[in-house]
Amino acid sequence: MQFFQARNVMEAVERAGPGSYFLAGGTDLALQLREGKVKPQVLVDLSRVAELKTLNASGGCLEIGSMMTFAELGSSELVRTKANALWLACQSMGSPQIRNQATIGGNLGNCSPAADGLPPLLALGAEVRLVSRRGEETVSLAELLKRRPLLQEGTLIKGFLIPDQGWKSGFAKLGRRRALAIARLSLGIAVKSEGSRAKKIRVALGAVGERAFLSEALAEMLEEREMDETWLEAAAAGAQQVVASALGSRASAPYKQAAVAGVMREALASLAGGEELNGG
């Protein structure tokens, strides 16, 4: 196995070819290497690529470089105010040690069904910036997650763009314990409201099926309604329907179908952010 430490994005994609793997935080890849699940010919290390370690808000977007760690995002005031759902997910993902090392780009690249970063990014309407020798591409995360395979060979996840349009967002996760727990169920939600009325909604579920996904049915059910007690109950019941139809007859279905109502209520209770913006 060869090892190559890239100094910039150009170098990284130049070296990426058949049998190559990008090394981000490595918390998943180190384990897969040890278990022999992956056998790279070339390991392209991204830890020295400064342009992937950026976080800024400009041009109506929050821009997050793929090599930002969960700890860095979870301690950022910018992320808390502009992308509350993601900030919340960063508090509970893995453990302090894993959050210090694991990156948001790696979370997408590895694309575990239970990836904590994906439901919030989906709910926030994130776009993903990809780059390869073939050029650059910006694609919505929701669309990207429908692709098989997720990424073409030699494609690097450069970062994420989160539109900054005054949406409130929230996140909740169900694990078997509070720390060090793989999500059994996670839910990200974003709401664009006018007063007490929900105008637009995005809801995403994780650990329900192979990959995190946005539920358009659930969004439609909850849009253009007063966010009152009835609405809250509709959200909980709607989430149960979505989980039931996504999981079918899997063994975990009865448990998750019951549990998601509570996860939805918790996610809604955590809604925050977006207040300080015009038209919010």
Place this chain on the structure above:
Amino acid sequence: MVELELTVNEKTYKLEIEPDERLIDVLRRRLGFTGTKEGCGEGECGACTVILDGRTVNSCLVLGVQAHGRKIITIEGVGDRRRPHPVQRAFVEEGAVQCGYCTPGMVLSAKALLDKNSDPSPQEIGVAMSGNLCRCTGYDKILRAVQRAAREVSGK
């Protein structure tokens, strides 16, 4: 093989390692820092915790090559019998050590917390220690020890 230069406990080492070699193996097998313990080997238990550039990581989930040019603190760099670190002293005084296997990782997580925040709340201590499992003590004594060390470090 890849050339690796890293600083462990303020001493610089140059060596050659395999690209897929884990940091824990570099520390234990190549450099002899056997105070770093391997528990689960998959990032669930925190026994292999070391401090990498001021932040705790699981050395079983970090590749050695990722430590190139960086500074590591292992338990050997924290204190010794004659001059224990306040966290180590507090662990002894509170009886927070039973079998001792999780202790190096526990001490390093506590030290990393107190280095940044010498007056943590019980909740902050709980979060900082949440990535370290102990199967003996039931955690109460460990959390008390960290509080005691914090009082000593902050002078309260």
